[in-house]
Amino acid sequence: MRHENLASYIEKNQQALAKGPTAVILAEDPQELESTLRHLLKIRFHNIVLLADPQIETPPALQDDIQRVDYNSYQPQALQSAVNQLMEPASGAWLYYGYNAEYLFYPFCETRNIHDLLAFHTQERRDAFLTYVIDLYARDLNLDANAVSLKDAMLDKSGYYALARPDPDNHNYPRERQLDFFGGLRWRFEEHIPVQRRKIDRIALFRAKSGLHLRENYTLSDEEYNTYACPWHNNITTAMASFRTAKALKSNPGSRYDIHDFTWHNSTKFEWHSQQLMDLGLMEPGQWF
Template structure:
């Protein structure tokens, strides 16, 4: 299905998803669009919505399985302008997820368990949102891959991740909220604006009336922004992403300063949840 605007999709009662989980892929350029869509379909999302420029082509096998919406990601508020109307339009209580192209969701035991099974357990723990860490991926050979994207040569950082207390307007630490840092945004922070250095994103959440996504990837409901409930650790997931590496290499202000992203703590990405669990980049909580 294809729609020439988000408004058209929202007004089409037959096309708008009635049951989740729903994945929304925000397409910024033409890099790895099809692999991103297929990855999330295989993860178990009932519906995948591709918000993408009209001039981009989709492979024929995705025409009937992806809901395509013509959309431009050029404005600073493009993410909120796409996600917030969908939050309002989808039935309350629908699990929703969003990411960008060349980003791939991994959750604990995703090789044998679907995202729907994970979210069913998360719901039983009375959680309405899930913290995800954006883990930077990058090619180990920028001469062969000038945009830093290569699925078969992907690497990640094994260490260098940390968290700081998230403060409110009065300078007090917010309960069960942390700002997480690491990866390329930490190693090349001189090229990354301060407001964009965090790697945490509340990418999985339940829709409800009045809920709003904010520019910093947090929500208007502060409980959605917590990493765990009050009683024990909860599940978290990881979004393995070429987005930062791509931006650093395509940005004229940083590309000539970077000959390689590899360092002594780089490791080949194994495309398996076990590696991410072993590195502490996601948490299984009480789910075994």
């Protein structure tokens, strides 16, 4: 179904939002839009909202499976604004957000669906997942000039690190159980990335509640939601396999002509499997076996 704006969608789908889980995808361009949506259907998101500029077409084969909303994708903080508008009507339900050409992975996602994941995390009394955004890029930019290739996707197998996250309200002492994570293309090509956009962590999957606010840096206004684990043991973390940074670096005039190859000695082929991400330390199963 197609909706003329987000307010119209909310008015007509309050029951679905309240039940959840809901996946919200912002289409910045048409690249790999269909594969992004199919991935969410595969892990059994039944309520999928596509936010897209009217000029971007909904994949014809998926028109009956998603809710299409005409939306200004190019406004500042477009995705954050949409998620915050959904926060109240989705209160109590789980929300996921991302962009086209981004793919959500969690431990054992090949055999366990999103409902299994959320049920376990709820039992652990956790309301949010830390998500690492793992940059994907095409192996050969001469063959794939836009840096996107599902068949020949590569990722960095090392070069990731974390720094303590300072608390400005407490003399910049480190926040408890919070870290800023870095790595991937945003680290290797940091001269082309603004400082405030270099970290690779998001809180991309969380339980909405009244008064909660998604910030510009993809953290939430309730600081407990931004923690990587509870006080007593490790929890599940998720990963976002994303072509978004590679696309931006190859489309931005300031970096397009400076970058001829994304691969380096620590590149490895992406296997499109959660086990690879766990083996590389890019995802944590916690107590879920």
